[in-house]
Amino acid sequence: MTTSPAAPGAPDGAESAALLSARGLRVAFPGRHGAPRARAVDGVDLDIRPGEIVALVGESGCGKTTLARCLLGLVQPTGGQVVFDGRPLEYSARSLKGYRKRVQLVLQDPSGSLNPRHTVYDAVAEGLRIHGHGGDERAAVAGALARAGLRPPERFFLRYPHELSGGQRQRVVIAGALVLEPELLVADEPVASLDASVRGEILALLLRLRTELGLSALVVTHDLGLAWNIADRVAVMYLGRIVETGPVEQVLTAPRHPYTRALLSVLPEAPGDPVVLTGEPPDPSRVPAGCRFHVRCPVLAGGAAERAGVADACRGRDPEILDGSGTAQVACHWARAGTG
Numbered sequence: 314m315t316t317s318p319a320a321p322g323a324p325d326g327a328e329s330a331a332l333l334s335a336r337g338l339r340v341a342f343p344g345r346h347g348a349p350r351a352r353a354v355d356g357v358d359l360d361i362r363p364g365e366i367v368a369l370v371g372e373s374g375c376g377k378t379t380l381a382r383c384l385l386g387l388v389q390p391t392g393g394q395v396v397f398d399g400r401p402l403e404y405s406a407r408s409l410k411g412y413r414k415r416v417q418l419v420l421q422d423p424s425g426s427l428n429p430r431h432t433v434y435d436a437v438a439e440g441l442r443i444h445g446h447g448g449d450e451r452a453a454v455a456g457a458l459a460r461a462g463l464r465p466p467e468r469f470f471l472r473y474p475h476e477l478s479g480g481q482r483q484r485v486v487i488a489g490a491l492v493l494e495p496e497l498l499v500a501d502e503p504v505a506s507l508d509a510s511v512r513g514e515i516l517a518l519l520l521r522l523r524t525e526l527g528l529s530a531l532v533v534t535h536d537l538g539l540a541w542n543i544a545d546r547v548a549v550m551y552l553g554r555i556v557e558t559g560p561v562e563q564v565l566t567a568p569r570h571p572y573t574r575a576l577l578s579v580l581p582e583a584p585g586d587p588v589v590l591t592g593e594p595p596d597p598s599r600v601p602a603g604c605r606f607h608v609r610c611p612v613l614a615g616g617a618a619e620r621a622g623v624a625d626a627c628r629g630r631d632p633e634i635l636d637g638s639g640t641a642q643v644a645c646h647w648a649r650a651g652t653g
């Protein structure tokens with residue numbers, strides 16, 4: 314496995330201004346049939362700086378998509394703020410339209426992101442038409458397809474999605490995002506439905522776009538191996554919270570949170586035995602008191618937290634929310650007691 318190279322011009326100091334930030338972000342969905350509210354995003358601080366690729370990882374249901382949709386302005390938070398380029402996001406139709414030009418969503422295909430009855434040309438031109446692009450539409454579409462690696466672009470103009478391979482379709486989806494010349498991409502599981510061989514090509518494309526266009530990206534994935542290959546920084550999410558964050562190499566080679574350690578232990582190349590998490594699968598309508606991971610935590614169950622004198626804190630006190638900056642941080646009483 315290799316780590317991604319530093320982006321040209323990408324800031325590396327924690328103090329660099331973020332392009333997109335979550336500040337104490339919360340999204341709670343009303344409970345069905347009288348059930349408690351589902352706290353899908355439950356107090357998240359996260360910064361994405363210019364030219365930076367941040368991977369948001371965590372098992373299915375932990376709130377990654379809800380956080381991504383909230384950052385895109387598709388879901389209004391029930392608490393906290395989204396801040397873009399130094400200004401809080403406003404939710405008027407006009408503000409959101411301007412915002413969506415600058416921050417684009419890349420969905421995975423085939424998840425319905427391409428209309429089977431639209432040609433490649435129309436699929437890519439759609440964003441330009443929505444935003445009333447005044448320039449040369451044909452040139453813009455050709456440029457976006459070429460940047461997404463579909464060359465010569467004209468050869469693809471009149472093709473339909475079913476005539477393309479999975480990798481080509483994903484490139485069309487990416488071209489549709491690039492055509493508006495955004496500053497940041499939010500890619501939700503961008504390669505989850507692709508064959509392993511194509512996956513590498515699409516990841517290489519995202520890295521190239523960062524290098525060539527200075528694009529920032531939030532890449533949502535349940536796959537830590539993918540995060541390793543693409544991201545500068547990783548944020549590990551559990552039950553609506555970021556529980557560990559930091560430079561990808563640091564978090565993935567020296568994970569501190571027991572949850573991050575468990576996720577890493579099940580990767581095929583991981584040394585030692587996989588850590589099997591016991592207990593109920595996480596449910597955002599029933600977030601445990603104390604540390605939200607304590608009912609499944611192998612460190613607490615195995616007695617190490619007791620020996621470190623933090624077991625009562627694990628059961629009784631919610632570890633602090635991480636500040637979202639670039640430094641390595643962990644929301645765990647035991648990790649903090651043991652390693653500062």
Ligand SMILES: Nc1ncnc2c1ncn2[C@@H]1O[C@H](COP(=O)(O)OP(=O)(O)O)[C@@H](O)[C@H]1O
Pocket residue numbers: 342343351353371372373374375376377378379380596597
């Ligand atoms: N519109 C919704 N209404 C109610 N609950 C939702 C809604 N969307 C997501 N959830 C719940 O929020 C939690 C997080 O979901 P999601 O953000 O899709 O997680 P992930 O992308 O990590 O799999 C899940 O428990 C899911 O059932």
Ligand code: SF4
Pocket residue numbers: 570571572604605606607608610611612613618626627628632644645646647648
């Ligand atoms: S705070 Fe305690 S229960 Fe939570 S992850 Fe750390 S050791 Fe486990």
Ligand SMILES: [Mg+2]
Pocket residue numbers: 377378379
């Ligand atoms: Mg999801």
